Amino acid sequence: MRVSIRICLAAMLPASSWWSGSMVEAKSVFAHYMLSTIDPNTDHAKQDIDQAIAVGLDAFAVNVGQPGQDFSKNTMQQLVDYARDKPFKLFLSFDFYATNDLAAHQAFFDLWKDEPAYLTYGPDNLPVVSTFSGGDLGPDVWRSFKETNNVYLLPNMEADADYYSNPTAFFQKWGDAIDGVFSWETAWPYESDVPVNVTSERDAAVKEAADGAGKAYMMGLSPLQYKDCCGSSWYRSGEVNLPERMTQILSLAPELTEVITWNDAGESHYIGQCWPEGLTEEILRYGNSETYPHSGWQPLITSFIAAFKAGEDASQMKPSGDAPIGALWYRGVMAPCDTSLPGSGAAVNSVNYAVVLPAGVTGASIQVSSGGQVLSKVPAHEGLNYNAVGGMVTGAQKLEVLDESGAVIAAADSKVDVADGPQDGFCNFNYYVAGLQRAPVICQSGRWLRAQPCTVDRANNVERTKSDPLSKSESYFAFALNRVVKYKTIPLAGVRSMTSHNRSALLMQPDMETVKEPSDDTTESKDPQGSEEAECRQATDSGLDGGFAAWAVVFGAWCCLFCAFGWVNASGIFQDYYQTHQLRDYSPSSISWILSLEPSVLFAAGLAVGKVFDNYGPRWLLITGTFLHVFGLMMTSISSEYYQFVLAQGICSPLGASFVFYAGLSCTATWFQERRALAFGIVASGSSLGGIVFPILLARLLPTVGFGWSLRISGFVVLALLIVANLMVRSRIKPVPRPFSFNDYTDPFLEPTFVLLMLSVTCGFFAMFIPINYIVLEAVKNGIDTDLSGYLLAILNAGSLPGRILPGYYGDKLGRFNVMISMCAFSALILLVMWLPGTLAAPRSAAVYVITSLLYGFASGAFVGMVPALLGQISPDITKIGVRQGVLFTCISVATLTGSPIAGAILSQQHGTFWGLQVFAGVMMVACVVFLILARITLVGFRLRVKV
Numbered sequence: 001m002r003v004s005i006r007i008c009l010a011a012m013l014p015a016s017s018w019w020s021g022s023m024v025e026a027k028s029v030f031a032h033y034m035l036s037t038i039d040p041n042t043d044h045a046k047q048d049i050d051q052a053i054a055v056g057l058d059a060f061a062v063n064v065g066q067p068g069q070d071f072s073k074n075t076m077q078q079l080v081d082y083a084r085d086k087p088f089k090l091f092l093s094f095d096f097y098a099t100n101d102l103a104a105h106q107a108f109f110d111l112w113k114d115e116p117a118y119l120t121y122g123p124d125n126l127p128v129v130s131t132f133s134g135g136d137l138g139p140d141v142w143r144s145f146k147e148t149n150n151v152y153l154l155p156n157m158e159a160d161a162d163y164y165s166n167p168t169a170f171f172q173k174w175g176d177a178i179d180g181v182f183s184w185e186t187a188w189p190y191e192s193d194v195p196v197n198v199t200s201e202r203d204a205a206v207k208e209a210a211d212g213a214g215k216a217y218m219m220g221l222s223p224l225q226y227k228d229c230c231g232s233s234w235y236r237s238g239e240v241n242l243p244e245r246m247t248q249i250l251s252l253a254p255e256l257t258e259v260i261t262w263n264d265a266g267e268s269h270y271i272g273q274c275w276p277e278g279l280t281e282e283i284l285r286y287g288n289s290e291t292y293p294h295s296g297w298q299p300l301i302t303s304f305i306a307a308f309k310a311g312e313d314a315s316q317m318k319p320s321g322d323a324p325i326g327a328l329w330y331r332g333v334m335a336p337c338d339t340s341l342p343g344s345g346a347a348v349n350s351v352n353y354a355v356v357l358p359a360g361v362t363g364a365s366i367q368v369s370s371g372g373q374v375l376s377k378v379p380a381h382e383g384l385n386y387n388a389v390g391g392m393v394t395g396a397q398k399l400e401v402l403d404e405s406g407a408v409i410a411a412a413d414s415k416v417d418v419a420d421g422p423q424d425g426f427c428n429f430n431y432y433v434a435g436l437q438r439a440p441v442i443c444q445s446g447r448w449l450r451a452q453p454c455t456v457d458r459a460n461n462v463e464r465t466k467s468d469p470l471s472k473s474e475s476y477f478a479f480a481l482n483r484v485v486k487y488k489t490i491p492l493a494g495v496r497s498m499t500s501h502n503r504s505a506l507l508m509q510p511d512m513e514t515v516k517e518p519s520d521d522t523t524e525s526k527d528p529q530g531s532e533e534a535e536c537r538q539a540t541d542s543g544l545d546g547g548f549a550a551w552a553v554v555f556g557a558w559c560c561l562f563c564a565f566g567w568v569n570a571s572g573i574f575q576d577y578y579q580t581h582q583l584r585d586y587s588p589s590s591i592s593w594i595l596s597l598e599p600s601v602l603f604a605a606g607l608a609v610g611k612v613f614d615n616y617g618p619r620w621l622l623i624t625g626t627f628l629h630v631f632g633l634m635m636t637s638i639s640s641e642y643y644q645f646v647l648a649q650g651i652c653s654p655l656g657a658s659f660v661f662y663a664g665l666s667c668t669a670t671w672f673q674e675r676r677a678l679a680f681g682i683v684a685s686g687s688s689l690g691g692i693v694f695p696i697l698l699a700r701l702l703p704t705v706g707f708g709w710s711l712r713i714s715g716f717v718v719l720a721l722l723i724v725a726n727l728m729v730r731s732r733i734k735p736v737p738r739p740f741s742f743n744d745y746t747d748p749f750l751e752p753t754f755v756l757l758m759l760s761v762t763c764g765f766f767a768m769f770i771p772i773n774y775i776v777l778e779a780v781k782n783g784i785d786t787d788l789s790g791y792l793l794a795i796l797n798a799g800s801l802p803g804r805i806l807p808g809y810y811g812d813k814l815g816r817f818n819v820m821i822s823m824c825a826f827s828a829l830i831l832l833v834m835w836l837p838g839t840l841a842a843p844r845s846a847a848v849y850v851i852t853s854l855l856y857g858f859a860s861g862a863f864v865g866m867v868p869a870l871l872g873q874i875s876p877d878i879t880k881i882g883v884r885q886g887v888l889f890t891c892i893s894v895a896t897l898t899g900s901p902i903a904g905a906i907l908s909q910q911h912g913t914f915w916g917l918q919v920f921a922g923v924m925m926v927a928c929v930v931f932l933i934l935a936r937i938t939l940v941g942f943r944l945r946v947k948v
Helices: 015-020 044-055 070-083 102-112 139-149 167-177 201-213 241-252 295-310 532-536 548-563 565-569 572-580 588-604 606-616 619-637 642-671 676-728 743-750 752-781 786-814 816-840 846-860 862-874 878-909 915-940
Strands: 008-011 028-034 059-064 089-095 126-134 152-156 180-182 216-221 225-229 232-236 256-259 325-331 350-357 365-370 373-379 383-390 397-402 408-413 431-435 443-445 448-450
Touching: 028 295, 044 059, 044 070, 044 295, 059 070, 070 089, 070 102, 089 102, 102 126, 102 139, 126 139, 139 152, 139 167, 167 201, 180 201, 180 256, 201 216, 201 241, 216 241, 241 295, 241 383, 295 325, 295 350, 295 431, 325 397, 325 408, 350 365, 350 397, 365 383, 373 383, 408 431, 548 565, 548 642, 548 676, 565 588, 565 642, 565 676, 565 786, 572 588, 572 676, 572 752, 572 786, 588 606, 588 642, 588 752, 588 878, 606 619, 606 642, 606 878, 619 642, 619 676, 642 676, 642 862, 642 878, 676 786, 676 862, 743 752, 743 878, 752 786, 752 816, 752 846, 752 862, 752 878, 752 915, 786 816, 786 846, 786 862, 816 846, 816 862, 816 915, 846 862, 862 878, 878 915
Parallel strands: 028 059, 028 256, 059 089, 089 126, 126 152, 152 180, 180 216, 216 256
Antiparallel strands: 008 028, 008 256, 225 232, 325 350, 325 431, 350 383, 365 373, 365 397, 397 408, 443 448
């Protein structure tokens, strides 16, 4: 029985170089091709070459695993005969895993090296030889082979211990034995049982050493790697490995690229047809390109090749016409399914996509649905867009590209429903790939050719006609459109004569049929303006980003934050009150521990609360949180001892506040995507208004009704608002109970962007509460009128009210990371340039305190609203948003717990002068900005004019 062998696809040269012979130029793309799976008695090899030419590939790296077999010779003969008169080349890749015999490979090479279709390369126009493995043969063996056969040697040398660990030493050792190297393993992430993303760090190191040694470097481009046959099984992580790898290759710009692979069904990383004659039944149960096609990736690779040859980056990738291109892909079974499969723990239940939009497009968005439920809707930009959208459920999956009006421009629909368990006793981890298709009836309007049905003149019984089916080899080719007249049939003329370099704007799938409009007598509403815009519009009621239910949740969550974070924001008023009343025998630092416990418990409880939310939803969290928060305030009202304040105000009340805080934020995240930052800003404004109302309320009540009733009245206000929250707040996504997994809490720390965001906001929260807790105390000590000092917290929180909303609004438009960096930098500026020198000046001016409070409130206001929005933006699985928020805010709780006590200790050490704690706060905010910039760099590099 023939065994499936690895094949590689490599990026090719400009078409103009083909006619100068068989030599190719730099910036070429090759393709590893499985020779042993092709029956030479068929024309399948010829079909593969035609399809590869259509994709834009320039050559197959023909993987030879059994060079002595007749079928290998016969199939290779068919390939070279057919490629002889085509703009396409071939070269051999010796597979040393299948046949570890250099002499046998050399004999096979001798049969084809002089063929006109054989690829030559390099300054001396030598025939190319590549390998799969072979580095263990050593430099002397390969030097002899190279000199004897006069070849351009581009082997895979990863078996050499120095290849990745010390690439400079590797090239010094191999010297003139090779002309370049090909890295196979870097095409995927490290083997892991947790989700990890592919990186290009090892590629960069080897490429730098290769460049220094004057050698060529070839990177690998591949989707996934999954095998479950032939005595070995594994799954390599990386749900969006293909577009991530495209981005990395375009950034590093190596001399050569190889796509892995064209037709390796055994390892699932095929982009072409896997012909069944060479495959075992064991492979066909999962590596079947008829049931699990991957050809939907081909338009993306065509766009990548064009960008690679032009020296462009991923943001400059473009379709050949005016229509978007792309693909949807997903696993047909919910993970983990088969826990015995090595690496199965790395599988994520996500719906994955990559979409390339034309240059100049604005206002577009990408929407992903699973099981009939919208999971994600995000703004799209020109160039390459991609994501792994978590929360996939059983059933059908869908990808849609929408224009600025919400009309569908293009879509990809699944034909394989996701199952919740093994099918016929087998868990298939291969991807189903659906290419992005344009709807067949097009109305020209504005920037786009819209893919919406036009209004039909029912009186004339006009049919809406779809195009005739295209062959599989033409499935993603463009065809011409010809709009006749308004309210008339819109014929679509397929242009099959177009070359791969002259494609039109429309992508079609091969199984489109003719559809008639219903002939019933129902009345159809008509646009009174008769506009073409109205003809082409299709409502998209996704439930995201608007509607009564969504905004009701926003109002309920606003109530949650008014009572939770709003109360914490007002806690600074107790620093001065306790020092002159119940706790006057305790130091400022000791009192600060009570006030620091409030935000710390609020945040730290998220580690458990987030998991409860993900598993069971918000209902019990809201009910329990309402009771605990109100009960804690009532118990504080009768407290007199330090430990009582710690238990009631420092633990019980903020624990309840934590429950309602996370329930409100997490539910909001499920209802908004494109307008998420604005929604969070509105919700977070509740904390600002709470921070205004509670200090004023307490300032009025404490002198008149006393401490006890001041706390009780505050508790009744909290109770009333949280009853409203209990009625309003609900999650759009049905909770999915999952068993406890430690990986849920550790996986975020494997994401560099998450880690940097965590470090950033932790530094920010070290600083954030210091002005809140100490500006009133400092004003009083410096002789500012007591009545005015009591209102400084209210002024600060009044400033934070627009600071919650406006950054969210502009964050959705200009980029959330961009706006957050600006706001944090502004906060640092206020702390170091206004608060610090202003309060050192003599005499102290009340205006300094008022202006500092107002501006700092505005600048720092972005924290509560923007941090959850940033987290949602970088989170691959919205169904785990509760846990991820819990992990992030638990890390933050360390800062909120210790920040104010550290400031209090500095204050005591400096005998009541405040400049030391002000410097500490300012430096922490500067560190926040630095880490936030680094997080942005992990997303878009050093590009400044990018919305992120």
